[in-house]
Amino acid sequence: MNSRPLDAERLRVAFRMIATDMKAKSEELRELDAACGDGDLGITVTKGFTAIEETLAGLEGESPSRLLQSLGITFNNAAASTFGVFFATAFMHAGNSIAGADEITVEGFCAMLKAAAEGIATRGRAKVGDKTILDALAPAHEAAQEVVERQGTWSEVLSAAATAAREGAEKTRGLVAKHGRARWFGDQAKASQDAGATFVSFFLEACSHAGQELVKGE
Numbered sequence: 001m002n003s004r005p006l007d008a009e010r011l012r013v014a015f016r017m018i019a020t021d022m023k024a025k026s027e028e029l030r031e032l033d034a035a036c037g038d039g040d041l042g043i044t045v046t047k048g049f050t051a052i053e054e055t056l057a058g059l060e061g062e063s064p065s066r067l068l069q070s071l072g073i074t075f076n077n078a079a080a081s082t083f084g085v086f087f088a089t090a091f092m093h094a095g096n097s098i099a100g101a102d103e104i105t106v107e108g109f110c111a112m113l114k115a116a117a118e119g120i121a122t123r124g125r126a127k128v129g130d131k132t133i134l135d136a137l138a139p140a141h142e143a144a145q146e147v148v149e150r151q152g153t154w155s156e157v158l159s160a161a162a163t164a165a166r167e168g169a170e171k172t173r174g175l176v177a178k179h180g181r182a183r184w185f186g187d188q189a190k191a192s193q194d195a196g197a198t199f200v201s202f203f204l205e206a207c208s209h210a211g212q213e214l215v216k217g218e
């Protein structure tokens with residue numbers, strides 16, 4: 001995949017593929033969440049991405065910024081939960097970071113990751129190392145930024161972000177949760193990989209897969 005900017009129509013196509021991939025991961029996320037939570041993340045993901053699929057057709061003509069913000073709200077409305085709020089927060093901040101742009105560049109994508117992480121950190125009063133979404137999202141941004149700075153392609157940027165997110169999620173094993181239901185489990189949950197961080201890993205893998213599929217159609 002080259003570095004050609006991503007317009008709103010291609011973004012809608014990508015999200016159809018992302019939604020399919022994420023729903024396929026729902027059971028794995030449910031199992032992880034059940035280890036140190038209430039186990040409802042799988043249901044949340046299924047409901048949220050089903051709603052996103054159904055909403056995409058009605059977002060034709062929206063700017064990338066508005067499209068992202070609408071999808072965040074759609075997810076939370078369909079699967080109202082703490083996770084839904086954080087998903088919406090991430091997408092609202094990501095959308096704000098590219099406000100006014102007709103297309104998303106690789107630089108814009110990095111700005112989106114950074115803004116999403118900052119939004120979640122502020123809303124959840126969390127930081128890297130607290131065994132949360134941030135443990136995958138923050139390193140994903142850093143890895144993507146490094147590739148952008150050496151003028152990497154979309155494929156390279158997305159792959160780097162997905163790899164860093166996966167490694168970050170894996171590193172949550174052994175950490176003590178500082179937020180959410182997981183904190184109630186204390187040391188009992190240390191051996192478990194954080195479900196939220198794993199979600200980010202799966203999501204960015206889905207983004208990378210969608211990018212590869214878009215290339216095939218060009």
